[in-house]
Amino acid sequence: MKQWKVFNQLNKSTRANVITIGVIAIIYVLCQLLIAVGALSNLMQGLLVPLCYYSILAVSLNLTVGILGELSLGHAGFMCIGAFSGAFFSRLTENTITSPWIRFPLAIMIGAIFAALFGGLIGIVVLRLRGDYLAIVTLAFGEIIKNIINVLYIGIDGSGFHFSMKDSLSLGLAKDGDIILNGAKGITGTPNDTTFTIAALFLIVVYLIITNLVNSRSGRAIQAIRDNRIAAESVGIDITKFKILAFTLSAAMAGIAGVLYSHNISTLVATPKNFGYNMSIMILVFVVLGGMGNIRGSIIAAVLLTLLPEYLRFMQDYRMLIYAIVLIVMMIFNWNPACIAWRKNHTIKGTLLSLLKKNRKEA
Amino acid sequence: MAMLSVKNLGISFGGLRAVDSFNITIEKGELYGLIGPNGAGKTTAFNLLTGVYKPDSGVITLDGRNITGLSTIEINKAGIARTFQNIRLFKNMTVLDNVKIGLHNNYKYSTASGILRLPSFFKTEKLMNEKAFDILKVFDLDQEAHYLSANLPYGKQRKLEIARALATNPKMLLLDEPAAGMNPSETEELMKTITLIRKKYDVTILLIEHDMKLVAGICEKIFVLNFGMELANGRPQEVLNNPEVIKAYLGE
Numbered sequence: 001m002k003q004w005k006v007f008n009q010l011n012k013s014t015r016a017n018v019i020t021i022g023v024i025a026i027i028y029v030l031c032q033l034l035i036a037v038g039a040l041s042n043l044m045q046g047l048l049v050p051l052c053y054y055s056i057l058a059v060s061l062n063l064t065v066g067i068l069g070e071l072s073l074g075h076a077g078f079m080c081i082g083a084f085s086g087a088f089f090s091r092l093t094e095n096t097i098t099s100p101w102i103r104f105p106l107a108i109m110i111g112a113i114f115a116a117l118f119g120g121l122i123g124i125v126v127l128r129l130r131g132d133y134l135a136i137v138t139l140a141f142g143e144i145i146k147n148i149i150n151v152l153y154i155g156i157d158g159s160g161f162h163f164s165m166k167d168s169l170s171l172g173l174a175k176d177g178d179i180i181l182n183g184a185k186g187i188t189g190t191p192n193d194t195t196f197t198i199a200a201l202f203l204i205v206v207y208l209i210i211t212n213l214v215n216s217r218s219g220r221a222i223q224a225i226r227d228n229r230i231a232a233e234s235v236g237i238d239i240t241k242f243k244i245l246a247f248t249l250s251a252a253m254a255g256i257a258g259v260l261y262s263h264n265i266s267t268l269v270a271t272p273k274n275f276g277y278n279m280s281i282m283i284l285v286f287v288v289l290g291g292m293g294n295i296r297g298s299i300i301a302a303v304l305l306t307l308l309p310e311y312l313r314f315m316q317d318y319r320m321l322i323y324a325i326v327l328i329v330m331m332i333f334n335w336n337p338a339c340i341a342w343r344k345n346h347t348i349k350g351t352l353l354s355l356l357k358k359n360r361k362e363a
Numbered sequence: 364m365a366m367l368s369v370k371n372l373g374i375s376f377g378g379l380r381a382v383d384s385f386n387i388t389i390e391k392g393e394l395y396g397l398i399g400p401n402g403a404g405k406t407t408a409f410n411l412l413t414g415v416y417k418p419d420s421g422v423i424t425l426d427g428r429n430i431t432g433l434s435t436i437e438i439n440k441a442g443i444a445r446t447f448q449n450i451r452l453f454k455n456m457t458v459l460d461n462v463k464i465g466l467h468n469n470y471k472y473s474t475a476s477g478i479l480r481l482p483s484f485f486k487t488e489k490l491m492n493e494k495a496f497d498i499l500k501v502f503d504l505d506q507e508a509h510y511l512s513a514n515l516p517y518g519k520q521r522k523l524e525i526a527r528a529l530a531t532n533p534k535m536l537l538l539d540e541p542a543a544g545m546n547p548s549e550t551e552e553l554m555k556t557i558t559l560i561r562k563k564y565d566v567t568i569l570l571i572e573h574d575m576k577l578v579a580g581i582c583e584k585i586f587v588l589n590f591g592m593e594l595a596n597g598r599p600q601e602v603l604n605n606p607e608v609i610k611a612y613l614g615e
Contacts, residue, residue, distance in 0.1 A: 209478050216477025216484060217467065217491075220456070224464045227453035234413065234447075235531050236439035236468045245474060293455070 013215045020296045021204055028200045047310060049264045052199035053257040054306050056206045058286035058298035060253035063210055065284065066293035067219070068246040069226030070127070071135040074142030075254050076279035078115045080270055082255025083262035084149055084181065086111030087190040090263065091180050092156070094191055104193040104263065108202070111259035112252040118145070119251020123244045142280055149270045154181040186269035187262070194263040202260065203299070206253050210295055213249070222246045223293075289330060304330075364427065366391040366567040367535055372411055372421030373591075381407045382591045385421065389535075394561060395569045396582035396599070400611055404591040405571045406448055409537050412569075413445050414438040426534055440468060442534035446524040446541060448571075454513035458504055461512050461523055462495040465530025470494070495530065501563065502526045502556060518549040522556065529564055536560075538570035542577050550574060554581050579603060587611070 031048060034040040057079060064072045086107040097103040126137045153164040157177030164170045168179050181187055213219040221242045224232040233239060262268045272278065286305060290297030308326060312319045333339050365388045372385040382404045389395050399405050410416045412423060414435040423431045430441050444465075453461050470491045472483040499505040502522045507515060512523060521541060528536060541557070542550045554577055561568060572578050578585060578599065585602040587594040589611045595602045602608060 212478045212480060213474070216474070217463075217470070217472060217487075218474040218477055220460055220464050221467055223456055223460075224453050227455050228451045230415075231447065231451035231453065231527075232464070233435040234439060234445055234451075235465050235527060236436050237464065238436055 013211065016296065017208070017211055020207060020299070024200065024204055024207075024299075028196070031196065043310065047306065048196045049194055049199045049260065051303050051306055052196070052203045053260040053264075054283075054286065055203050055299045055302040056257040056260070057254055057283045058290065058302040059203075059206055059210055059295055060250045060257065061283045062287045062290070062293065062295055062298045063213075063246055063250040063253070065287050066291070066298075067210075067214060067226065068222050068243060068250075069292075070243070070247075071131065071284075072138040072247070072250075073135045073277070073280045073284065074122075074138035074140075074145075075250075075283050076275045076277075077138075077142030077145035078119055078251040078254035079258035079261065079279070080142075080145050080149060080275035081118050081251075082111035082115040082258025083268060083275075084187065084258075084270070085114035085255075086259030087187045087262040087268050088154070088180055090190055090193065091187055094189075100191065100193045103191075104198065107193070107263065108256055108259045111255040111262075113255075115255025115258065116248050116252035119254075120244060120248040123247035123251075127240070127243045127247060139277060139280070142275075143277065146270045146272070146275045149181075150184045152181055153179065153183050155179040184269065186267060188267045190262055190266070190268055192263060192266070194260045199260050199264075202256055206256060207295060207299070209249075209253070214295070218242060218245060285327070289327070289334065291334070364391070365389060365424075366393070366426055367412075367569070368424045369412070370422045370424075372408070372418050372423065374407065374411055374416055374419050380591055382411060382588075384592065385411075385588075386593065387586055387596070389567055389569060391426075391567055392561070392565065393567055394557075394581060394583050395567075396578040396585040397569060397571045397588065398573070398575075398578060398585060399588035399594070403588040405588055406539060407591075408588065409445060409539055409571065412438075412537060413443055439531055439533075442532075443537060444528035444531045444533035444535075445537040446521075446528050446539055448539040448543065450517075450520050450524055452512045452520055452523060452527075454511070456512060457509050458499065458512050458515065458523055459492070459495055459508040461527050462498055462530045463491050465527040466491050466494060467531075469530075469532050498526050498530055501560060518545055518552075521545065522553070525556070525560070529560060529566070533566060536566050536568045538568065538572075540571050540573065542572060542574045550577055553577070557581060575603070 031040065035045060057075065061072065061075045064070055089110045090103060090107045093103055097106070122141050126134060126141065129137055151165050153166070153168050153171055155162045155168070155171045155173045155177050157174040159174065162171040162173055168182055171177070171179065173179065214223070221232070221237045222245070224237055225239055225242055229239060286302040287298055289305065290299070290301030305327070309319060309323055312322050315322055367387070367389040369385055369387045373383045374381055385408055387395070397405050397408065407416065411418050414433055414437070417432055421431070422429060425441055425443060428441060430438055433441065453464060470487050472487045476483045496505055496508065499508055502525065504519060504523060504526060507519065512520065515523060525538065525541065542553055545553060557568065558581060560566065570582070582599055584597060585599050586596045587602060587608050594611055595605045595608050
């Protein structure tokens with residue numbers, strides 16, 4: 001009981017953090033137990049890491065869409081930059097830094113820094129726009145990033161790096177040379193460093209970064225811009241600075257998700273499927289379903305919507321049809337005022353209490 | 364020395380001269396009223412003073428410093444805070460957070476120390492909370508500190524806007540129709556609050572208002588604007604009895 005009292009004394013946001021991180025930790029331990037006793041199918045085991053990086057993507061996009069209030073459709077592009085820069089680093093240093101415990105955190109850092117760099121640069125240009133116009137331009141930038149990587153060739157030999165945007169032959173590598181990024185064939189042979197443990201850990205880290213940011217001075221400024229730009233200006237808040245800050249941070253964390261992604265597969269290729277427009281829209285769906293500005297909701301939505309298509313596999317061709325219907329029903333249940341009122345009257349706690357009362361009366 | 368001195372301020376929108384040769388001098392600690400019929404250019408004058416519009420001509424001097432042409436953000440940092448005719452609160456944030464955003468430039472710690480929860484975060488946040496509650500108490504809003512600002516009743520939303528503006532620690536406060544939409548008892552209370560904050564925070568106030576009872580009751584001087592030009596300027600009784608002013612308001 002005493003611990004309970006301490007818990008209740010924490011302020012609201014800290015309590016929410018403790019609950020969310022606690023639930024993530026419990027699910028992590030449960031999954032590990034299930035794997036240990038062999039109760040988790042291979043398919044599900046393979047989904048654990050994607051669940052984490054999709055959640056990270058959803059949480060990071062929520063910073064732009066929910067907290068800053070600007071619609072961005074290029075999030076997959078930043079993930080792409082993180083994935084390729086991280087994988088590039090790992091391929092390059094595979095033989096020099098042999099311990100994955102040192103190499104992988106460095107790769108994640110480099111992925112995050114590169115994504116942040118591009119996020120910041122693109123942000124300076126595009127954040128002058130608002131609403132639909134911003135969405136269109138970010139969408140274009142996402143596609144540009146993907147397409148540039150598809151024609152980029154980078155190799156290394158004794159004399160240093162070689163770049164080309166034509167083909168691998170024009171790199172002119174020496175005999176001992178190694179093509180690291182091979183245009184549309186991407187990066188092959190990236191060490192598979194991502195484990196469920198690391199991915200879950202980074203999900204918690206990203207979650208903490210965003211919630212701590214939201215409940216700090218800069219986070220308040222970012223939310224003020226979302227709620228009323230003119231009023232924010234009138235109290236002396238530097239709109240441009242905080243917009244770019246939020247956008248950059250959001251891109252950096254998409255970069256982290258990218259690195260986790262690229263170190264979970266053997267061949268990294270930028271296709272429309274993994275880094276294209278569809279991916280950006282899917283992340284946006286996670287955010288909208290989970291609730292704009294609701295960080296915990298983003299994680300729940302990302303997990304549910306990643307698992308759903310897998311569980312619907314037995315429906316074969318009807319799978320995506322059912323997925324769409326479930327999505328619509330969930331949206332209505334989540335956001336319809338009547339449904340919200342119904343949920344308020346039928347909380348788990350309230351139902352349990354009324355059941356208890358009934359039992360007591362009968363007794 | 365004058366707190367705010369405006370010389371020959373003017374702006375045109377296309378062929379319309381919205382504000383023309385606007386001259387006003389407000390001494391430190393004064394409470395000045397700005398009145399005029401609808402469309403006279405009162406809010407435009409406010410927008411010029413706060414940098415929302417850049418003036419075509421004229422010079423604005425705040426406490427000896429030329430602030431003509433600065434951006435809204437810089438003008439706020441220089442010491443002018445304002446409220447809006449149509450309430451502009453941060454609606455999805457709590458009452459307390461609204462005031463803390465006002466404190467943004469007076470209490471600083473870096474984004475990194477906010478994310479990493481370094482000691483400077485806890486220290487500064489504590490000071491910010493204390494200061495914010497101080498201000499909220501003056502406006503009798505401390506009980507509602509953790510409510511969403513959108514859920515406050517109308518009169519309290521207006522008060523919160525003034526509280527947020529005061530939190531930026533301004534030398535000069537511009538209130539755009541603070542009593543608009545208020546009932547008589549709310550207006551009465553607002554008059555008391557304005558008188559109180561003037562003393563407590565040592566702030567010079569310029570307010571736009573249509574409620575003549577409020578204007579005549581608390582303003583020391585009144586400036587009447589009509590078609591963007593000065594119609595009268597002086598002590599309330601003189602100005603309000605001026606036949607020109609009565610003509611502008613009521614017609615002939």
